[in-house]
Structures are given as C-alpha cells and as structure tokens.
Amino acid sequence: MAVGKExxxxxKSVKNTQKITRAMEMVAASKMRRAQEKMQxxxxxxxxxxxxxxxxxxxxxxxxxxxxxxxxxxxxxVIVVSSDRGLCGGLNTNLLRATVVxxxxxxxxxxxxxxxxVGKKAGSFFSRFGGNVVADISGLGDRPEVADIIGAVKVMxxxxxxxxxxxxxxxxxxxxxxxxQNPNNLQLLPIQAESEKELEHHWDYMYEPEAKExxxxxxxxxxxxxxxxxxxxxxxCEQAARMVAMKSASxxxxxxxxxxxxxxxxxxxxxxxxxxSEIVGGAAAIQ
Amino acid sequence: xxxxxxxxxxxxxxxxxxxxxxMVFAPAxxxxxxxxxxxxxxxxxxxxxxxRVRKEDGEExxxxxxxGILEVQPHVVITVxxxxxxxxxxxxxxxxxxxxxxxxxALEDQGSEFEYAQAGRELAEAVAQxxxxxxxxxxxxx
Numbered sequence: 499m500a501v502g503k504e505x506x507x508x509x510k511s512v513k514n515t516q517k518i519t520r521a522m523e524m525v526a527a528s529k530m531r532r533a534q535e536k537m538q539x540x541x542x543x544x545x546x547x548x549x550x551x552x553x554x555x556x557x558x559x560x561x562x563x564x565x566x567x568x569x570x571x572x573x574x575x576v577i578v579v580s581s582d583r584g585l586c587g588g589l590n591t592n593l594l595r596a597t598v599v600x601x602x603x604x605x606x607x608x609x610x611x612x613x614x615x616v617g618k619k620a621g622s623f624f625s626r627f628g629g630n631v632v633a634d635i636s637g638l639g640d641r642p643e644v645a646d647i648i649g650a651v652k653v654m655x656x657x658x659x660x661x662x663x664x665x666x667x668x669x670x671x672x673x674x675x676x677x678x679q680n681p682n683n684l685q686l687l688p689i690q691a692e693s694e695k696e697l698e699h700h701w702d703y704m705y706e707p708e709a710k711e712x713x714x715x716x717x718x719x720x721x722x723x724x725x726x727x728x729x730x731x732x733x734x735c736e737q738a739a740r741m742v743a744m745k746s747a748s749x750x751x752x753x754x755x756x757x758x759x760x761x762x763x764x765x766x767x768x769x770x771x772x773x774x775s776e777i778v779g780g781a782a783a784i785q
Numbered sequence: 786x787x788x789x790x791x792x793x794x795x796x797x798x799x800x801x802x803x804x805x806x807x808m809v810f811a812p813a814x815x816x817x818x819x820x821x822x823x824x825x826x827x828x829x830x831x832x833x834x835x836x837r838v839r840k841e842d843g844e845e846x847x848x849x850x851x852x853g854i855l856e857v858q859p860h861v862v863i864t865v866x867x868x869x870x871x872x873x874x875x876x877x878x879x880x881x882x883x884x885x886x887x888x889x890x891a892l893e894d895q896g897s898e899f900e901y902a903q904a905g906r907e908l909a910e911a912v913a914q915x916x917x918x919x920x921x922x923x924x925x926x927x
Contacts, residue, residue, distance in 0.1 A: 536798075543795040546864050550828075550856050615888070633884040644797045644868075649880025656881065703856075706829040707815050715830050716854050719866065723797050 505762040509755055516751035522585070523744035529640060530676070530737035536641075537673065537727075537734050544723045551689060551720050554713070557702040561709040564659070565717045566689050573610040575632075575654045575663040576601070577686075579670035579728050580620035581736040582636060587743035589671060589679060589736060590619040596681035597669050598627070612663055614650050616729060632657070642729050644722060651722050658687055666721075670728035671735035677742060679735040684728070686721050790822040792838055794848055796867040801848055802838065809863055810837040811855050820857060827857040836865055 555566060578597055580590045601611055614633040615621045624631050633653040638646055657663045666687035671679045705712045789805035809820045812834030820827075831853045838846050850867040857863050 539799040540797060542793070542800040542803075543797045543866065546793060546795055546856075546866060550854075550864070550866075553858075554828075614884075631888045633881075634887040635884060636887070645880075649882070650884035652878075652881040653884055703826045703828040706813060706818075706827065712828050712830050712854070716828070716866075719797075719854065719868070726797050 502762045502765045509758045512754050519744045519747040526737045526741035533734035533737050537730050540727050544727050547720050547723050563713045569664045571664040573663045575612045575666040577614045577668045578620045579732045580617035582618045586736050586740040589739040593681045644726050668728050670732045673731050673734045676738045788822040792863045794865040806838045808839040824857050826859050829855050
C-alpha cells in the first residue's frame, strides 16, 4: 500500500535521530561520572592549598607578596572557561552572557579588560564579539592536566607582575547538581584572605630558602590549582548539561514519532475505508 | 609508641598519601630535609625527587614528586603539595608563548572571516548592479 510514504520516511529519520541523541545521553552520563570523580580528586589539593594560603595571609612575613596587595584597578584580566564542544544546552550561552554583563560593568567603570579563553566556544565567541584576547587554551579533552594550563596562566600572572593588569578573575560554571549549573565569577588576584576562623592558631613559617622564592612558587601553584579546578568543574557541568539536553531531545523525538505515527494510521485507515466504500459502491452499481 | 605526625601528600589531580608517620624525608631545594614530629612551622620548595615516609610500623614508603611545596604546621601536620608536571622555567616560558600565539592566531582567523563577509557584500552589490544593467539594456533594446 502506497499510503503515507513520506510520513514513514519521516518517522524513520526521526527514529535515527533519537538513536543518536540517546547514545550521546548515555556517553555524557558516563563521562559526567568520571568528571565528577576527577572534581572530587582535586579537592584535597586545593583545600590544603587554601589553608596554607590563608595562614600566610594572616601571618606577617617580612616579605609582602604583590599577589596579596590590593591595587587600584585600571585593567583586569579574565580567564573564561568554556567547553570545546557544543550540544550541551544553554551552558556556554549562559556563561558568556554572564561574562558580558561583568565586562560591561568594568567598561562602565572605565576598566580595560584582558581575556584568556579556555575552550573553543569561548575562543570563537570572543573572536566574533571582539575583545582583547591575550591567551587561549583549547582541545583539553576529557582529561585536562595541570601541565596544559600552565602556559596560559603564566601569561596572566606575568601581566599581573608587570602591572599590566591589576586584578585577575576566573569565570566558569559551578557544578551545583546534575540539573543546575551556575556561572560563577571568582577573583583570583589579588588574593583575598579567607575566613578569620583560623586566626586563633597564629604563627609564621620559617622559609627555606627565602620567603620570596617560596611564596612565588606557592602562590603560582595556588592560582593554577584554582584555574585547574574551575576547568575540571566546568567539564563536569558540560557533561551534565549535555546529558540533560540529550535526554530532552530524545523525549521530544519520541513525542514527534507518536504524533507522526498517529497521522500515518489515520491516513492508512482513511485509505482502507475509501477502498471498501468504492468496492461496495461498485458492487451496488452492478446489481 | 613513638609520637607521630599526620602526613598528607596531595597533587592537583589526586590525593597520593594520607596517614600518620614517624618521620618524613623530602628533597628540599637547599638539600634533603628530615622532619620529625613537633618540627617548627616551615614552608619550603621541593625539587624533583623522592619523598619518603617512615610509618608507625617502621616501614618506609617512597613517593616520587616532580617538585612542589612542603609545609609543616605546628600542630603536627605535614603537607606535601606535589607538582604533577615537570616544571622548568624555560618550559613554562614556551607554554606561555604557545598560549599567546594561539590567541593571536584566533584573531587572525577572525580577520579572514571578516574579509569573507566583506567580499560577500561586494559580490552581492556587483550582482545587483549587473541585474540593473541587464534590465536597462532590455528596456533600451525594446
């Protein structure tokens, strides 16, 4: 029967699409689990780092590191963390929108901006949108390593050392849960002293070989660990967002298939009814 | 039982060791240091090498670190913040340069994209002019 050939073809194509989105959903689910584990794994390091740095902020070493001094902000550096791939719902859009809002605020306050992009999406956005992009990292994949980000972070830290920028911010997606990811803007430099609760244990360290050298190395790693954590967290967000987006795509495909199937059945039934009535009519005419 | 000190060895990518120890040896930049419980607060830079932890049962466990930071807190806690990557000044420089170049390249690509748009517009204009000319010619020919 030649009824509804087009509809059948359409149903088939939607079914194929559904297969793909369902596969992507499952891949994203397993990658998300791995990314979350990775996110957990980075916690001990950054917690330790944070406690050391907060001790340092409260201790009064003979040497005050520039990273801890507040300066008049004339130009600010921003590290924008995005994903390399799309098809993850509104994740990157929301993040970039939040970034642009922050950038507008800085613009209004007559503060200039240096941008460092992480991930292809942020890179291509700023090349269209405009902006002073000074460094770029992309192609990190599903297992980013600290070694991958050292270069770009160094560009920003060098700029801070030279006084080209007076503050450094990190914009990334914060992983709340599988359904919720929030754009977050974190100030990396100058380092803000953490809560005062550690103050009761107040001491100063011995530095070996010298305060400056040790602090340089320590604070550089501190910033890197924060950026790394932001990237890992953003990765977990990306997979979670993709999983949710692909799930709703599969559900929508299912709805479309149901509707099309109904239209197809109706057309088929109408054709059969018509044929029967034609036969009956023909038979009646002969009699 | 001898007094012990809580030792945590962590890297940016994972936790490596956590537990009590009698003594810790670490390759500080000024030479190897051995740290016993109740050591004074210390912050030092490590070079690539072996961190050895002597545990309560006298057994020694060794971990390779490619540099990092060693912190001793007065309340019997030792933390080794290990690097995951081999760090050297020139390697860092090279990485920084690469990141910069990528950004510049992205900007250049943007340039070529822009030219595309401009060329597209010029083409559209030329086509429109051609159409107008053809129409005029038809009118005159009639």
